[in-house]
Amino acid sequence: MSFAMQKQASTRPLLWKLDSIVSLSDEEKRALLDLPMTIKVFDPDSDIVRDGDRPSECCLVLSGFVCRYKVLSDGRRQIMGFYIPGDIPDLQSLHLNVMDHSIGTLVTSSIALIPHESLRNLLTQHPGLAAAFWRDTLIDAAMFREWMIGMGRRSAYQRIAHLLCELRVRLKAVGLAGEGGYDLPVTQNELGDALGLSTVHVNRVLQDLRSEGLIVLRGGSLHIPDWEALQVAGDFDPTYLHLRR
Template identity: 50%
Template sequence: MAAIGDDGQPLAPLLRKLIALGPVMQGEAAAVEALPLTFREYRPGQEIVRERDRPNQACILLSGLCCRFKIVGDGARQINSFHIPGDMPDLQSLLLHQMDHGLLTLTRVKVALVPHPTLLQLIAGHPRLGLLFWRDTLIDGSIFREWMCSIGRRSARARVAHLICELFLRYRNVGLVEDRSMPFHLTQTQIGDALGLSVVHVNRVVKSLRRDGLISLASRRLTIGDWAALVDIGDFDDAYLHLTPES
């Protein structure tokens, strides 16, 4: 069994995320704490779940970074979302029995696996947790819609700035921001695959944001130098993240 609640415990990011989604009572937290978990580690570039798989368990991301992705007809990759600790990126497999995309690790990753029947029992016994999981999937959809607006209508500079703002607030939501600094392991290729940009274009934008003092990068961390300016450039409104007062 895995304990949660303290920052040093494996499921602490998930609990923080659930609390950010809505109230979590002590009994509900205890039920999550009692989940039987199987832990697994992956190297960068491994698929946790493949397109057309039929998973019988859901994964909780404990550390690292992964993405949902699809490969189109000519072999090009489109990244559909990034996932950070506390996320359950294949939660939809609980009700959609065949995966319509893959889940790929971008760094070293540790996950906890929960059998679907166990997760369904948790939801049946604690309906409010089920509502929180449902809210999480609805916010997933909201993020997809915002990404579509970025790819379809925002400039390259705005797309990159918008993504940085989003990741910053999501990392802060699970307690992984220090002052104005967050983990940042994305390569320019991965950013391009997510935002529909060439590596050359991403490189130019990142250089311009650094030159203007809006961001700095060092030791796989990104520090925001001017949040207000970054928000303005990115046309960023955090309403689509549906953050609660608790978060």
């Protein structure tokens, strides 16, 4: 594959993603395609950006599965979000110099690194894109809020169901989930770190969800027999994702 073709294929997830939350003009799409970027493949469980770093580039997920997390002083970990192809999890570093958490891969992932300078130029020349990216960070914040609600007020059962719903909707928006389900390359331990639960408890609740026929999960592949029922179980309402359709 030629470099140009590779680049075009690379940027596609981002176009799909932005297209799911804003409407872009052809000119804006072209400008996005012209962004300079370096593509890098990361092994599973490796950091892309670390707590305390002062990044000079943003990372765009092209393939794989990435998470935002922080390790506490006592060594325990809190995962604060999962990121999928098309997402730019550290867009905030454009305006917040110091990272107050880390971003790392869950599985082998290919990541495009885009210099801050290029992004800044792009945004000053295309106010519509600036609005789009700002909106993207605001939706990120809305997801944080929804996770807060979950950890503050929802049971483990609801929380897990809710997360599985959120991932379905987001993956579907970028064409990575079919009607029936999607690939979920996340261990039960990682689910626990994301939801504020122990691995053991995650395992037990997953079994509950399975025995009630809400999910079929094996080998990193999730099947959802009854989408409506799972949404009810998770008290899930996709409004907070602010998708266009």
